[in-house]
Amino acid sequence: MVEEEKDKENDKENENGIKLGFVVSEFHRDITYQMEILGREHAEFLGAEVIHTFYTPGTFDMPLAVKELLRSEDVDAVVTLGCVIEGETEHDEVIAAQLTRRIMDLALEYDKPVALGVAGPGMTRLQAQERVDYAKRAVEAAVKMVKRLRAFKG
Numbered sequence: 001m002v003e004e005e006k007d008k009e010n011d012k013e014n015e016n017g018i019k020l021g022f023v024v025s026e027f028h029r030d031i032t033y034q035m036e037i038l039g040r041e042h043a044e045f046l047g048a049e050v051i052h053t054f055y056t057p058g059t060f061d062m063p064l065a066v067k068e069l070l071r072s073e074d075v076d077a078v079v080t081l082g083c084v085i086e087g088e089t090e091h092d093e094v095i096a097a098q099l100t101r102r103i104m105d106l107a108l109e110y111d112k113p114v115a116l117g118v119a120g121p122g123m124t125r126l127q128a129q130e131r132v133d134y135a136k137r138a139v140e141a142a143v144k145m146v147k148r149l150r151a152f153k154g
Contacts, residue, residue, distance in 0.1 A: 018143055018146050020049065020143075023062050023066050024053060024054070025059045028125070031129055039135035056082075059096070060095055062118075078114045080115065083119040083120050085120060085128055086120075092120060096118070115145070117139070119132075
């Protein structure tokens with residue numbers, strides 16, 4: 001599901017012109033909801049605008065959503081938000097490793113930053129809850145990378 005967020009008040013160009021796409025995992029939604037709210041607040045604080053939000057069933061599904069947002073000319077960077085909680089097998093480690101590898105590849109393929117705001121692997125639910133601030137870190141990294149890439153390219 002993709003939601004476009006265009007408020008009449010927010011239609012004007014934001015302060016530094018940075019437009020973000022969010023990819024948010026619905027798995028463990030009680031945690032990712034908090035991450036999403038913190039990420040949005042921090043983006044606004046930094047003067048960036050979240051223009052698209054793509055919800056995925058889980059973190060495994062994120063790379064395709066990231067790719068779709070990176071294809072969009074109006075998106076400067078993508079922020080991924082989710083958590084990978086430890087189970088009884090090593091499934092969480094496999095998922096997290098493949099996710100990070102693929103989103104790094106997509107950033108290089110599309111020449112746009114993709115920030116990792118996915119907590120885990122190897123965490124309990126409580127540890128994931130304590131790490132919802134990873135969303136703020138990811139938003140900050142995306143904004144910094146856009147600014148630095150623009151400055152470098154002149």
